[in-house]
Amino acid sequence: MANSADRYDRRTFISRGATTAAGLAMAGVGAPALLSACGGSSNPGSSTATTRAGTPGVSTATPVRGGSVTIGVSSEIDGFLPASSHFDATGLTYANAVFDTLTAIAADASVRPHLAASVMPNADLTVWTVTLRPNVVFHDGSPLTADVVLQNFKAIKASALTGQAVTPISSVTTSGDLTVIYNCDEPLVAFPAYLATQVGYVIALSQLDNTNSGSQNPVGTGPFKIVSWEPNDHFTVERNPDYWNKGLPYLDTVTFKPIVSDQSRELSLRSGTIDLMVSHDPGIIADLRTDPGFQQVNDLTQTAGQPDMDFICLNTTIEPTSDLMVRQALAYATDVEQVVKLFSRGVVTPNTSLFPEGSIYRAADNGYPQYNLARAKQLVAQAAPNHGGSLTIPLVDITDPRQAEIIQALGSMWQAAGFKVNLNQIEQVTYISDLVEGKFTAAADEQFSSPDPDLNYVWLSSTTASGPIALNFARNKDPLIEAALQKGRTSADKSARIEAYQTVDKRLSVDLPYLWFSRAPWSITGNTTVQNFANPILPDGTKGLGFAGGVFRPAQIWMKA
């Protein structure tokens, strides 16, 4: 259901671009294990792929050092400042090349230290002490210190873009050279997961203080150093010989090439112009996953964290979708099986929940309405008199041929139930503006990618559902959801958190601000020469989250001789 032909893919823009909190940033390093604040997963989050011999993207052979790889990514970014740049899937992958996050997500969904040597809470989880790894230097030779992390946090907190993502963290202080203390207003059980996202990247002061060209010249502690960045053409990095995780990276250089058209990216891979490509297009994923000339890894069974979901967002504050009966009618009128069957090329399956199949947070039976045209017609007949005799639903999406087909199919289904449907495709900037300002009735959307459900708080909370600009786009206010979100945020008891988010899932099926379709698929496909592109091993020996949401780490990739 997704396509990434825009500069900022509309969906990734919304799901990650702004919050930062939602972006999965996969770590590659660790030390003594810290608490597993993120909760577990009933299905360890290893990416799966085609069924050829061996596991695609994973190599146990002795790595070959040196060489170069060219990687086709789906968009271009607007800069390298974690506090002010929009890190979509491409941005997070670029960042993983030149920066490091303080923590990282493991394949089993636990949170591990990365630049941090440890992350420890006080008894009530309101104060978190981060001890930094010693003897780490930035690309400019300056040392990683507690003060640098503090300055980074101040920039994050002050930024209009990222400030809201760290709202629960009220202040930060330092103690000595390597200790940073984060004070939270309330218990923040998912705190370590926050440090695995965009707000957890640490950049050098020379970049942070460079107001002229800092956003174009990343200076991090990451495995690679920038060689050149030509927006819309390439981003080339070279091996950082002083990388603190000794032995890494394997490659001499990596060149990322933003190729916005999925088809062009596929042709580039097939022609040998690039070695590895990311895709968000079910058609491309389907084409490449059965091709024996390539190895593909996708995130379709990934349950470490939370993937993006495809859905229709309904505005609960304007006519006629402010009427629950209308939203129910729309849900009953939507044949999810049919929509997914028509447009996903068999890559994804229907998923009528906030959480994917296999997630511990998914309610066994969330009560989401199943397709029932007769029931939909009945509800339309009941509701129509309250809305002037007929129900008109303006359904909006971004301009994209593929999306046009999807909303046309939806429009037909809703019309069959008795709705009048006005389909409208608009430009991305206007689309986002309308969503934020509540100037829509129904909008095709993709959201909720996050390493921990708490990081989706801003999108779901009643506290962000009012005003001229609201991050809870549907503007759904439900005290039970709010209470459950608070419980999920503050409770250290794993089973209590699971119960809280299952409550959220169930309540969303009652309120119906979202009409679910499926999880959004991502894949990474390489030729047979590229090795180990989805197999980051953390320094403590645990397996890192290999590939999720279009994001990966290039440090442990190597090329077969």
Next chain:
Amino acid sequence: MSRYIGARVVQLVFIIFFISIVAFLLVHLLPGDPTISILGPNDTAQARVELLKQLGLNKSLPLQYWTWISNVFHGNLGISFLTHQTVSNAIGVAFPIDLELIIVSQILAFIVSIPLALIAALRPNRIFDRIATTSTYAMLAVPTFVVAVILVLLVAVKIHIFPATGFNPIGQGLGSNLKSVLLPSISLAVGSVAIYYRLLRADMIATLQEDFITMARAKGLSTPYILLRHALRPSSFALLAGAGLSIGSLFTGAFVVEILFQLPGIGFQLIQAINSRDYLVVQGMALVAAVAYVVINFGVDVLFTFLDPRVRRG
């Protein structure tokens, strides 16, 4: 002739000034504002107001235009709201790509279309002419993006001779540079070949019926000599005018090919900037494209004065 050129230069300055106003106004009349792109949906009303102030977008349109155009006259096209790259730098990357694409594609187009048109005009409505005319009809009918995809599938994917996407600057070697621009150039040349062939063929047929051509034949001059030395020049006015329009429009009109081949030329970057309301980039790119268009057509006009004395007299 200098008076003619002087008058055209004055005209050109007014045209560019007018275009700068239109480009500026059109961009600012678009719905949505750049704060959405910069701040994302996570912004606040206060942050938006602050940002608009920082970007100077809280001022009146005339004042904004004056600030921008004054800076342009000082060689400062501004800084991208999004990438913080200077617009001049972005143009410095994009312009050579377009320039090379246009040069290579037009050389290819002339190499193919001129001989075809000359041969076809020699014997109109005979077998060669019919085949060539039908083929160029087909070339006109096939969209550029279809040609591009077919070329990529055949030459890049099947036999791996050329890269499917990307641009290699000349600095990386002439061979690799030409390899990276050849497929997009052929895609662009196909449409031009058809147009140039048809324009030149029609004029050439008319020229070949002129008395001076009959005289040349009577003097026993060879056909190639007559075609190239006597007939080509007076037949090339429409071709030149067509080439001027075509080349000028390629500065922005090549964006489909640029997107397919991932060449960050002016058209490609312009579309990206429009989508994200990166005003200064849009204005800068539009201005450069417009100037290029006008200058090229000015060049064509000047060329006319050399080719046809009636133009400079009249």
